[in-house]
Amino acid sequence: MELLVLGVLVVTVVVAVSFFASKINIATPLALVAAGIALTAVPSLRHIEVDPEWILAGILPPLLYATSTRLPVMDFRRDLPAISGLSIVLVVITALSVGWLMSRLIPEIGFATGVAIGAVVSPTDAVATSIARSLGVSPRLLTVLEGESLLNDASALVLLRAAVAAIGASVSLAGVLGSFIYSIVIAAAIGYAVGRLAVWVRSRMQDETLSTAVSFVVPFAAYLPVERLGGSGLVAAVTAGLVTSVGAGKHLRAQDRLADRANWSTIGLILEGTIFLLMGMQLIELVQDVREEHESLWKAGWLALAAGLTVLLVRAAYVALLLWTGNRRVERTKKAKEYWTTDEAKQHLYERVSSSRRTAGMDEEQVVRAGRRMWNQRLADFDYILQERWGARDGAMLVWAGMRGAVTVAAAQTLPANTPQRSLLILVAFFVAGGSLLIQGGTLSPLVRRLGLTGNVTDRSEIESLISTMQVAGEKFLDSPELRRADGSTYDADLVDRMKGRTQSRADLRPAADDPEGIDxxxxxxxxxxxxxxxxRRRLLEIRRAGTAPSEVLSELLNVLDADQISLEMRRREPGPMDG
Structure with missing residues (x-):
């Protein structure tokens, strides 16, 4: 009963704080942490203990899955070099840098323990993405920030596991690297398989309630076996979410997609809010534990300051390198695009496509179409890189958006009980997370406005062009000789003509109950x-696959088509007793 009451209280507080935080324009995570601290004034809530495994295994898999299903996979693929660098390379560099610093400032903990706490404070939090999205930051920046926050959680936890294993043991660098690669590969493979299987199963269901229930199982179905095999369950959950994102548009029904958006947005809100609320509720007791051990919080404070500054400086240096390599990539892309438009490149592409196993059994026309799709996709990728070029202002925003949060708090509490200075290290992690949320999270909005990165608005002509393309696809479908009803019969020619002219009336759709011909x-x-x-929809999905239109515009139009289809399917009926 106590657990049930606590659950109701947590959800109520998360919803209430989120609502009022949006009204008074403050960062919701900060408000939730403050609310958590305030709740500890209630004696019965002062000693709340939450097993960190509940967060790492119970909350993070569905939370990351929910985020990955919303991520534009097309943009994720294009910026994978930047995302993987930020989420893997930067995590390793940050962990080693903080580890070296902590082992010097606290000699008794050793380098392995220092790297463990470095891994704890290395992953960024997704709160920056929500702030940036509300300000209208460019879609490319949003994709990179969101992709980084998805993957660096997993890489940090894998590194933490390796560092903990190295405490008091002899572990080679090659062994750690091999374990890391194994963790990622096995997770990606199983996550992909689970995602494909889930989409296949759900595509055969005609009830959105059952389909949604299956989706609730997917992140755990990906996470649990991978963890059992020693891999990264979080990478598996993210991979399953990305596979679902790709397959949903083609294989699931409009009702399934609408239910997924509503349900997983709600789940994401509650789970993320719960983490920040619990963070605040545990802070006071942790502070008391450190006071009992060290009689002062100053040591934890200046250690957290040193760690936080190190994290920020390392990130700034890496982002500077990222901008430099990005500019070089732009120059290479210009040359590649020039070559790609030559007859030599087209001939090379045709030979490559025609010799591919994917085109085996295709006739000449199909091979040409496949080559044209690949050519258009490559040109669209080039245009994306050239048009979405980053500058110093984008780099500044990337640096300042790297705040720490929920995963840092949860991961810190997984340090073994016999870890030297464990309470102190956990409090340092809390201070780093809380300080970055307070300082960086509280100032990110004015910084983005000052940098002039707000107000990114989609060109209306792009929307109108896509709508026109959709209408052409619909008209071609109506002219197709293969146009048939579900039972194989032909449609009434007059209705097809009316549909072409978009002149159908309400009377066509709402006949009287005693008019069987009208009902048909x-x-x-x-x-x-x-x-x-x-x-x-098929035409829009082809465009999305080719990458020739902005992903946010495509998502908006696909959602409109889903809403239209659901409205029509609700009106499809046989005559009922209320008709007259």
Missing amino acids: RANQMLELRIAVLDAE
Whole structure:
């Protein structure tokens, strides 16, 4: 009963604080941490203990899965070098740098323990993404920030596991590297398989309630076996989410996608809010523990300051390197685009496509279409890199957005009980996370405005162009000789003509109950309109796969098509007793 009451209290506080924080324009995570501290004034809530495994295994997998299903996979693929560098290379450099510093400032803990606490404070939090999105920051920056926060949690925890294993033991660098690669590869493989299987199973369900219930299992179905095999369960959950994001548009029904968006947004809000609330609720007791051991918080404070500054300086140096390599990539892309438009490049591409195993059994026309798709995709990738070029202002925002948060707090508490100075190290991690949320999180909005990175608005002409492309796809579908109803019969020619002219009336869709012919025509019209929506959706998915339009515009239009289709399917009916 106590657990149930606590659960109701947590959800209520998370919802209330999130609502009022948005009204008074303050960062929700900061408000939740403050609310958690305030709740400890209630005696029965003062000694709340939460097993960190509940956060790492119970909250993070569905939270990261929910985020990855919303991530534009097309943009993620294009910026994978930057994302992987920030989420893997930077995590390792940060952990080693902080580890060296901590082992010098606290000699009794040793280098391995120092690296462990360095791994704890190395992952960034997704709160920066939510702040940046509300300010209209460019989609490319948002994708990189979100992708980094998804993957660096996993890489930091893998590194933490290796560092803990090295405490008091002899572990080679090659062994750690091999373990890291194994953790990522096995996680990606199983996560991909689970994601594909889940989409396949859900595509055969005709009930969105059952389909959504299956989706609730997916992050854990990916996480648990990978953890059992010694891999990174979080990478598996993220991979399953990305696979679901790609497959949902083609294989799931509109009702399934709408239910997923609503349910997983709600779950993400509650889970993320719960972590920050618990962070505040545990802070006071942790402070008391350190006071009993060290009689002062000053040591933890200046250690956290040193660690936080190190994290920030290392990130700034790495982002500077990232901008430099990004500018070189732009120059290489210009040359590559020039070559790609030559006849020599087209001929080379044709030979490559025609000899590929994927095109085995295709006729000449199909091979040409496959080559054209690949050519368009490559040109779109080039244009993306050239048009979304980063500058110093973007770099400054990337540096300051690297705040620490929930994962740092949870990971710190997984340090073994016999770790030297454990309470002190955990409090240092708390201070680093809390300080970065307070300082960086509290000033990110004015910084972004000062840098002039706000107000990114999609060009209206891009939306109109896509709408026109959709309509052309629908018209071609109506002219297709293969146009048939589900039972194989043909549609009424007059209805097809009306659909082409978009002149159908309400009377076509709402006939009287005693008019069987009218009911059949209404059902035909509904089926036809839904079929046209499917044709338009297929065209948008082709464009998304090619990458020739902004991902945020495509997502918006795909959501509109889903809403239209659900509305039509709700009106499809047989005559009922209320008709007259």
